[in-house]
Amino acid sequence: MIDNRIFNFNAGPAALPLPVLQEIQSSFLNFDGSGMSIIEISHRSSWFDAVINDAVERTKRLLGLDDGFHVLFVQGGASLQFAMAPMNFLTNGRSADYINTGTWSTKAINEAKILHKNYSVVASSEDKNFSYIPKDISFNKDAAYVHITSNNTIKGTQWHAFPDTNGVPIVADMSSDFMSRPLDMDKFGMVYAGAQKNIGPSGVCMVILKKEMLDLATDEIPTMLRYATYASKNSMYNTPPCFGIYTIQLVLKWLEETVGGLEKMEAHNIAKGKMLYDFINNSDFYRTTAAPDSQSLMNVTFRLPTEELEKTFVEKATARGLGGLKGHRSVGGCRASLYNATTMEAVEALVNFMQTFEREN
Amino acid sequence: MIDNRIFNFNAGPAALPLPVLQEIQSSFLNFDGSGMSIIEISHRSSWFDAVINDAVERTKRLLGLDDGFHVLFVQGGASLQFAMAPMNFLTNGRSADYINTGTWSTKAINEAKILHKNYSVVASSEDKNFSYIPKDISFNKDAAYVHITSNNTIKGTQWHAFPDTNGVPIVADMSSDFMSRPLDMDKFGMVYAGAQKNIGPSGVCMVILKKEMLDLATDEIPTMLRYATYASKNSMYNTPPCFGIYTIQLVLKWLEETVGGLEKMEAHNIAKGKMLYDFINNSDFYRTTAAPDSQSLMNVTFRLPTEELEKTFVEKATARGLGGLKGHRSVGGCRASLYNATTMEAVEALVNFMQTFEREN
Numbered sequence: 001m002i003d004n005r006i007f008n009f010n011a012g013p014a015a016l017p018l019p020v021l022q023e024i025q026s027s028f029l030n031f032d033g034s035g036m037s038i039i040e041i042s043h044r045s046s047w048f049d050a051v052i053n054d055a056v057e058r059t060k061r062l063l064g065l066d067d068g069f070h071v072l073f074v075q076g077g078a079s080l081q082f083a084m085a086p087m088n089f090l091t092n093g094r095s096a097d098y099i100n101t102g103t104w105s106t107k108a109i110n111e112a113k114i115l116h117k118n119y120s121v122v123a124s125s126e127d128k129n130f131s132y133i134p135k136d137i138s139f140n141k142d143a144a145y146v147h148i149t150s151n152n153t154i155k156g157t158q159w160h161a162f163p164d165t166n167g168v169p170i171v172a173d174m175s176s177d178f179m180s181r182p183l184d185m186d187k188f189g190m191v192y193a194g195a196q197k198n199i200g201p202s203g204v205c206m207v208i209l210k211k212e213m214l215d216l217a218t219d220e221i222p223t224m225l226r227y228a229t230y231a232s233k234n235s236m237y238n239t240p241p242c243f244g245i246y247t248i249q250l251v252l253k254w255l256e257e258t259v260g261g262l263e264k265m266e267a268h269n270i271a272k273g274k275m276l277y278d279f280i281n282n283s284d285f286y287r288t289t290a291a292p293d294s295q296s297l298m299n300v301t302f303r304l305p306t307e308e309l310e311k312t313f314v315e316k317a318t319a320r321g322l323g324g325l326k327g328h329r330s331v332g333g334c335r336a337s338l339y340n341a342t343t344m345e346a347v348e349a350l351v352n353f354m355q356t357f358e359r360e361n
Numbered sequence: 362m363i364d365n366r367i368f369n370f371n372a373g374p375a376a377l378p379l380p381v382l383q384e385i386q387s388s389f390l391n392f393d394g395s396g397m398s399i400i401e402i403s404h405r406s407s408w409f410d411a412v413i414n415d416a417v418e419r420t421k422r423l424l425g426l427d428d429g430f431h432v433l434f435v436q437g438g439a440s441l442q443f444a445m446a447p448m449n450f451l452t453n454g455r456s457a458d459y460i461n462t463g464t465w466s467t468k469a470i471n472e473a474k475i476l477h478k479n480y481s482v483v484a485s486s487e488d489k490n491f492s493y494i495p496k497d498i499s500f501n502k503d504a505a506y507v508h509i510t511s512n513n514t515i516k517g518t519q520w521h522a523f524p525d526t527n528g529v530p531i532v533a534d535m536s537s538d539f540m541s542r543p544l545d546m547d548k549f550g551m552v553y554a555g556a557q558k559n560i561g562p563s564g565v566c567m568v569i570l571k572k573e574m575l576d577l578a579t580d581e582i583p584t585m586l587r588y589a590t591y592a593s594k595n596s597m598y599n600t601p602p603c604f605g606i607y608t609i610q611l612v613l614k615w616l617e618e619t620v621g622g623l624e625k626m627e628a629h630n631i632a633k634g635k636m637l638y639d640f641i642n643n644s645d646f647y648r649t650t651a652a653p654d655s656q657s658l659m660n661v662t663f664r665l666p667t668e669e670l671e672k673t674f675v676e677k678a679t680a681r682g683l684g685g686l687k688g689h690r691s692v693g694g695c696r697a698s699l700y701n702a703t704t705m706e707a708v709e710a711l712v713n714f715m716q717t718f719e720r721e722n
Contacts, residue, residue, distance in 0.1 A: 003390040003391045004391055005390060005391060005397065006395070006396030008396075008401055010402070010403050012403075012600065013400060013403060014401060015401055016400060016401055018390075021400075021401075024389060025386055025389040028382060028385060028386040028389065029364040029379075029382055029383070029386060034367070035366045035367030035369075035684065036366065036367060036371075036376075036684065037377065037382050039377060039382075039562035039563075039608065040369055040382075041374060042372070042374060042685065043374065043563065044690075075436035075441070076436045076437055076441075076585050077585075077599045077600055078599070079584065079585050079599040080585040082583075082584075082585075083583035083584070083586065110584075111583050114583055114584065194599075196600055201400035201604050202404065202600040202601065202602055202603050202604070203436060203564045203602030203603070204564065219475075221475070222441075222444035222475055222476060223440065223443075223444070223471075223472060224440050224441040224443075224444060225586075237440070238438045238439070238440040238555075239374065239438055239563040240564070241436075241562075241563055241602065241605075242374060243562050243604055243605070244604070247400065321396065323397070324403065
């Protein structure tokens with residue numbers, strides 16, 4: 001690998017495309033002939049306007065969005081969205097339906113609770129340690145939205161098809177699979193994604209918002225917590241996280257121009273996931289933790305015969321240049337995150353290592 | 362200048378120390394031997410722990426903080442702090458005193474109003490277009506805090522000494538002069554600063570918080586908007602803005618090890634400001650806009666005889682490699698921001714250009 005770079009299986013912040021990193025590096029002292037670093041230019045300059053507008057336009061093309069949607073950049077990560085969604089949409093006594101598929105869904109629900117908003121948890125997979133995605137859910141037809149977590153980084157599950165909510169808009173935390181596959185936005189009122197998995201560095205959260213959702217909000221919400229503030233100012237009511245938006249712009253350019261769009265990205269992600277899952281499924285040594293029909297293409301969670309072996313596995317992998325394979329501290333085990341920027345070469349190297357490790361133990 | 366870099370007088374995002382930019386660039390593909398970019402490493406790794414802990418320790422040393430203070434990194438800029446301060450501190454009917462010295466103070470006051478909190482505006486310089494810092498203010502002795510804006514980027518004014526508030530803690534927006542001079546934190550309950558002027562890129566706000574201020578908050582505040590969330594998790598309840606914190610760490614290292622601390626930084630800033638103000642004061646062509654006893658060392662706002670000449674001035678300066686001299690769009694005129702990273706060489710180049718322009722017009 002160039003510059004002694006490792007194969008990075010981190011769950012987030014995570015691997016980013018090498019050409020993107022190289023472009024940031026090469027222009028870091030003088031962005032686009034400005035004579036300034038990207039982190040020194042004014043957000044009110046034509047240089048930065050070009051960056052943010054290109055990021056918005058690429059997002060619209062990649063997702064096939066019409067003018068019915070805003071593309072916004074917000075700070076605070078998905079965790080702030082957990083509060084902003086109920087603050088903006090659960091006004092005048094309206095209620096929301098939540099589906100609980102793990103740690104992040106639970107946190108989202110908790111913010112609605114802290115805010116004393118009305119909500120129902122209409123489905124949960126807690127009965128089986130969040131190892132599956134619920135089916136056959138009854139929704140409340142007058143809910144303001146249905147909240148889901150599209151991919152669960154910790155438990156290794158993913159929604160492969162989105163539920164029929166009888167027209168109630170879905171609000172989805174897509175932090176860990178945004179831009180990993182095409183998306184039919186018709187079902188969604190809002191999609192939000194912390195950038196630090198598939199599209200950029202930490203510190204910026206992308207929000208795709210159906211314009212009519214803005215009508216639900218009141219003006220008693222602090223300015224920086226109102227979606228309308230971002231929608232009316234092209235995400236620049238105050239100084240936005242410029243470096244993060246710039247990196248996202250470059251990643252989206254890579255997605256469009258190098259990868260060739262979200263269909264091709266999805267095919268690549270399916271191929272990577274299949275290679276690793278097929279290997280694990282054919283092994284008596286490794287085993288996956290998520291139900292077969294709910295397994296995530298982004299985060300492959302797996303166990304070894306003993307915790308002792310898992311510890312050795314992670315240590316030896318790290319020594320061999322395969323990083324970030326330790327499972328989340330709340331569940332243990334192992335986890336390989338295969339986000340967009342993870343190459344087939346990296347997955348092959350991982351499978352080779354896993355074969356060797358199995359043979360030797 | 363190296364790499365055709367310009368002299369950057371932007372008000373923010375603004376010039377950063379060249380050695381800091383060079384270090385970011387050189388290690389961008391492989392941070393500290395990790396085999397990953399700084400934007401690809403886990404915030405739960407020992408690599409990032411070292412970064413954030415070093416940034417906190419350097420802040421404590423530079424400001425001479427004892428263990429009575431938290432050093433926090435929050436997203437959303439100063440604009441989110443305008444709301445978080447009243448949310449956290451104006452509980453149980455408590456009231457705050459605000460001093461209005463311009464655009465940013467006005468916005469801070471407005472967030473307290475949106476939240477239906479109790480507050481008094483105890484002083485304002487609006488009567489003279491915010492061109493001075495108020496004196497001889499009567500404070501309410503039972504206020505939870507007194508809010509000030511220590512430096513006003515748009516109007517070019519700065520508090521040179523902080524008011525005696527009879528023991529009521531000051532909460533200060535120091536976005537544009539934080540770390541530009543030593544600070545006696547005894548008077549302050551909280552200091553906050555968007556990084557994008559003196560200490561780093563946009564997208565991260567530093568918060569220095571007296572621990573006892575945490576006692577004012579209730580648990581009905583959304584998690585990401587409670588200071589206690591950041592204080593109890595070393596600013597890592599969720600993924601923090603890693604790149605911004607890393608850049609701040611390098612700027613603080615430069616401040617400590619290259620500049621030699623805040624006394625030396627202040628002396629340098631005084632020398633830069635004196636050179637420019639002395640030149641303007643001796644000119645019949647240029648004139649400052651702020652009252653002499655309130656002039657900012659960070660943002661020197663000035664006018665030329667006509668708006669036409671101001672336009673030509675900014676255009677010719679830009680062509681000569683002197684960038685960012687246009688005044689804020691809300692007030693017009695010209696503005697030279699002389700933050701920590703602006704060199705004496707840059708100020709000399711500006712004064713030389715101003716002399717030439719005066720002679721030719």
